[in-house]
Amino acid sequence: MTPIIEAHGVTKRFGEVQALAGLDLVAESGQVTALLGPNGAGKTTFVSAVATLLRPDSGELRVDGIDVAAEPRRVRQIIGLAGQYASVEPAMTGKENLEFVARLFGLGRRSARVAAAQVLEQIGLVDAADRLVRTYSGGMRRRLDLGASLVGRPRLLLLDEPTTGLDPRSRRELWDAIRNLVADGVDVLLTTQYLEEADQLARRVVIVDHGRVIDAGTPDELKDRAGRDVIEVRPRAAGDLPAVEEVLAMVAAETPSADMDTQRVTAPIAGDGAEDLTTVVRLLDERGIALDDIGLRRPSLDEVFLNLTGQPLSTTGAGPDSDRVPARGADAA
Amino acid sequence: MTTITTSPVTTAGDRGTRAAHGPGAGFLTATAQTARRTILQYARTPQLLVLPTIMGALFLFIFRYIFGGAINTSSVDYVDFLVPGFLVTVVLWTGMNAPAGVAEDANTGVHDRLRSLPIPRAAVVTGRSLADSALVAWVLVVTALLGYAVGFNTHADFGSVVLAFAVMLAADYAFTWVFISLGLAAGNAQAAQGMSSILVVPFTFLSGAYVPVHSMPGWMQPFAKNQPVSVIINAVRSLMLGGSDAAGVGHSTTYWVLLSLAWCVGILAVFATISVARFSRTR
Secondary structure (H helix, E strand, O other), rough: OOOOOOEEEEEEEEOOEEEEEEEEEEEOOOOEEEEEEOOOOOOHHHHHOOOOOOOOEEEEEEEOOOOOOOOOOOOOOOEEEEEOOOOOOOEEEHHHHHHHHHHOOOOOOHHHHHHHHHHHHHHHOOOOOOOOOHHHHHHHHHHHHHHHHHHOOOOOEEEEEOOOOOOOOHHHHHHHHHHHHHHHEEEEEEEEEEHHHHHHHHEEEEEEEEEEEEEEEHHHHHHHHHHOOOEEEEEEEEEHHHHHHHHHHHHHOOOOOOEEEOEEEEEEEOOOOOHHHHHHHHHHHHHOOOOOEEEOOOOOOHHHHHHHHHOOOOOOOOHHHHHHHOOOOOOOO | OOOOOOOOOOOOOOHHHHHHOOOOOOOOHHHHHHHHHHHHHHHHHHHHHHHHHHHHHHHHHHHHHHHHHHOOOOOOOOOHHHHHHHHHHHHHHHHHHHHHHHHHHOOHHHHHHHEEEEEOHHHHHHHHHHHHHHHHHHHHHHHHHHHOOOOOOOOOOOOHHHHHHHHHHHHHHHHHHHHHHHHHHOOOOHHEEEEEHHHHHHHHHHHOOOOOOOOOOHHHHHHHHOHHHHHHHHHHHHHHHOHHHHHOOOHHHHHHHHHHHHHHHHHHHHHHHHHHHHHHHHO
């Protein structure tokens, strides 16, 4: 089966900023693919390239086998785009907004009405269909925006940070709406800064940073691969910190790191967690080091990202604005 | 919904028909749809429709009753001198609100969505131009009626007055494209507003709209006499006051009308090209 998206060595530069630095990605049909990365990683740039909004400087990009550079209009016929904003018209009703987009997809008046009614049901806005969008809540607008990208019955749905700025309840509602689509057989490429979102929605997560793919796989594979279990030790005496480091270094996969502020030493381990923990406890005991605390814990998804990229995945204050201002949707920050 | 079987929209999950869905709207449908969207926006957002109308009325009263007494227009009553020129400047004063709307569409992802649809991209800006110029035409009509209410009298036959309005509509459509290209270039609504003020203030005040050009300092007169807004004002004034002599501008009415239309065509050609190219480009 033709992959829905196939990208090879895609690059794009905005002035000084290398937004895409040779991005390779193959998204198979029949699943949700999540592009996960911090602000400025190149996610929006890539989505814009797939949506025919910008032309890569080099590389090859195909959507459902169609060369995006050569036949953008054919690509536009099979995609639906929902950007970082709810780009719906506040002075029109929900229904009018959907019919507007349906007409632009070339549907006749009657078919547009039918398509709009179907989508309203799908996104759970039937009751609000005849209200002006300016009376909608933020979550309802985002759902309508999702609907607008659906009304043309796309084969590939592009969702650029669909839940940024939404409260937890609206976010869950939008997740449900997206899951329903997937059940209907639409392929989805979504970008997100939220690991939880990728975990919830996507079968395949592609981690992007500095315009490149760093790792890809199912959420579990990524956790297994990049996020090793961590042993954390807090000695009673601060003076024992170096000795603890020494012990942890014997079992750890990487050099342990000591945090002087919290007086903790942590180290990701390579082997079996319980066995390594027992070893550490025994070795510390032999050396007569008194402990306040010792534990073994699973890595958080944030640590997965940290391990892969060397920087934390910031989810605070990361509104769409911070992503868009520098290059107007270019995600070039 | 599932009972409707003649619809090209099929049940969800049918991948076979998904591929063969909407081929995309043609130029005319896409233009009409995008024009309709902006017109609904104006019609349902009172401040967008009413504020420019009130502003026009306010300035008309200010010039007619406050400044008018101090301005000497020897051959005609000031109100008859003022209204034709004022109407032409209404085109710019009202039009200058448009760039903010265009910039907002660019910033809120509306343009991105429209660019991602299988439609001719030129249709989106063309639709916008029709809606924006319709708004200006509306304010123009209201202001003209107010002009008559405050004592304006045309001194010409009906045909000339109709032609005067036709010239103003031509100017309206041409300048709409200037404002659209400003909106596309501005980046955000506030910058768009600022840029259009910088354009509108000199072109309306350094013209023969409110005062006779010969009352301005000598160094200012060449610009004030020959810039396009003044040329259009001369045409409209000549048509409404019954000849270029009555309007006190020399040449003939035909000269001013043709020169106005030439300016309109030129402005339209340049700025429509810029706007369409700017909107359609794939970065």
